[in-house]
Amino acid sequence: MARLRRSRIYLxxxxxxMIQKGPLLGADAVILDLEDSVSPExxxxxxxxxxxxxxxxxxxxTEVMVRINPLSACGLEDLAAVLPAGPDAIVVPKSxxxxxxxxxxxxIIQSNLSKRVAILPLIESAKGILNAYEIACASPLVEAxxxxxxxFTQDIGATRTREGREIFWGRSMLxxxxxxxxxxxxxxxxxxxxxxxxxxxxxxxIKQMGFDGRAAIHPSQIAIIHEVFTPTEAEIQHAVNVIRxxxxxxxxxxxxxxxxxxxxxxxxxxxxxxxxxxxERLDLPIPEPEA
Amino acid sequence: MNTKVKDNSMALQTVKILREAKAxxxxxxxxxxxxxxxxxxxxxxxxxxxxxxxxxxxxxRASVLDVIEGYGLKDLKLAxxxxxxxxxxxxxxxxxxxxxxxxxxx
Numbered sequence: 001m002a003r004l005r006r007s008r009i010y011l012x013x014x015x016x017x018m019i020q021k022g023p024l025l026g027a028d029a030v031i032l033d034l035e036d037s038v039s040p041e042x043x044x045x046x047x048x049x050x051x052x053x054x055x056x057x058x059x060x061x062t063e064v065m066v067r068i069n070p071l072s073a074c075g076l077e078d079l080a081a082v083l084p085a086g087p088d089a090i091v092v093p094k095s096x097x098x099x100x101x102x103x104x105x106x107x108i109i110q111s112n113l114s115k116r117v118a119i120l121p122l123i124e125s126a127k128g129i130l131n132a133y134e135i136a137c138a139s140p141l142v143e144a145x146x147x148x149x150x151x152f153t154q155d156i157g158a159t160r161t162r163e164g165r166e167i168f169w170g171r172s173m174l175x176x177x178x179x180x181x182x183x184x185x186x187x188x189x190x191x192x193x194x195x196x197x198x199x200x201x202x203x204x205x206i207k208q209m210g211f212d213g214r215a216a217i218h219p220s221q222i223a224i225i226h227e228v229f230t231p232t233e234a235e236i237q238h239a240v241n242v243i244r245x246x247x248x249x250x251x252x253x254x255x256x257x258x259x260x261x262x263x264x265x266x267x268x269x270x271x272x273x274x275x276x277x278x279x280e281r282l283d284l285p286i287p288e289p290e291a
Numbered sequence: 292m293n294t295k296v297k298d299n300s301m302a303l304q305t306v307k308i309l310r311e312a313k314a315x316x317x318x319x320x321x322x323x324x325x326x327x328x329x330x331x332x333x334x335x336x337x338x339x340x341x342x343x344x345x346x347x348x349x350x351x352r353a354s355v356l357d358v359i360e361g362y363g364l365k366d367l368k369l370a371x372x373x374x375x376x377x378x379x380x381x382x383x384x385x386x387x388x389x390x391x392x393x394x395x396x397x
Contacts, residue, residue, distance in 0.1 A: 017320030
């Protein structure tokens with residue numbers, strides 16, 4: 001099963017105090033950012049700081065991602081600096097086609113690391129969304145494709161709203177492309193970090209759409225995102241009941257099971273198995289099936 | 292916490308401080324480093340101020356010297372104002388200042 005990526009928080013790559021808070025925030029992943037949060041004249045400094053931080057700090061279970069600059073800017077220099085430190089994943093901004101992903105893949109392979117480094121293309125333009133499936137399939141190292149709502153909105157000439165109607169189609173396309181390619185779909189940030197209700201509703205909506213997680217721009221957002229993406233006790237109980245009913249049906253040579261008056265078929269069983277896998281990953285209690 | 296800077300690209304070449312350069316931010320958890328050339332055979336001169344001088348002064352100095360040694364630098368002046376930076380950040384800022392100071396043609 002792929003890593004759990006309910007939340008990933010952006011941390012400016014040139015700010016030591018914020019970087020070293022990373023392991024303590026409880027997010028599933030930190031994104032040490034070399035791109036938008038670093039001014040052009042500080043790119044070299046951030047590169048050294050992030051490289052040393054990855055080598056020296058103990059991030060524990062937290063996945064360490066690095067967002068490099070676009071390959072058309074100094075992305076390759078970023079890769080050359082940070083890859084030897086062994087990050088867990090590289091976030092590739094402004095991804096628009098398979099070639100960009102493959103350049104990053106080549107750099108990872110050539111760095112000869114003993115660990116796997118995942119590629120997470122960040123899709124944030126109209127062209128990128130239209131090529132989302134191609135991007136998701138570009139390398140076996142792609143484990144998720146991620147959506148950048150702010151840049152996308154600007155690219156299509158729309159205005160960003162709380163409701164997010166302007167990004168609905170882009171989000172849908174990204175989820176469908178990700179799932180067709182067998183990778184995770186990860187959503188954009190919710191920019192207003194004072195609006196907890198807005199974040200919760202938006203996150204419930206994207207979970208419903210099929211997203212596996214979303215980005216955070218403020219530590220206070222992590223708990224809300226986790227709350228939405230963590231299975232509830234009732235969901236886990238139902239999943240256990242579904243799997244048990246399916247086992248019983250299989251034992252009887254039947255392909256059809258029923259739980260609480262509803263027919264259980266393959267997609268429902270698969271969804272239940274996914275919930276149990278997430279619950280196990282999070283060490284949540286798994287109850288006995290109900291009679 | 293110690294990461295030796297043995298893998299930097301300049302380490303095996305003879306490098307020289309060509310100009311004044313600065314690195315780091317003037318804020319808590321960071322360290323501001325200013326480096327400048329000095330006369331031949333004048334050695335490494337470090338002027339260190341730290342909010343944690345009595346506790347970590349020696350350790351900071353050792354980390355700074357380790358980075359300088361990694362580059363094989365002999366003569367330079369370093370002014371360091373530390374505001375409680377961790378070891379990795381000190382090493383990164385010193386490295387940044389050196390890389391900026393040894394670059395030609397800027």
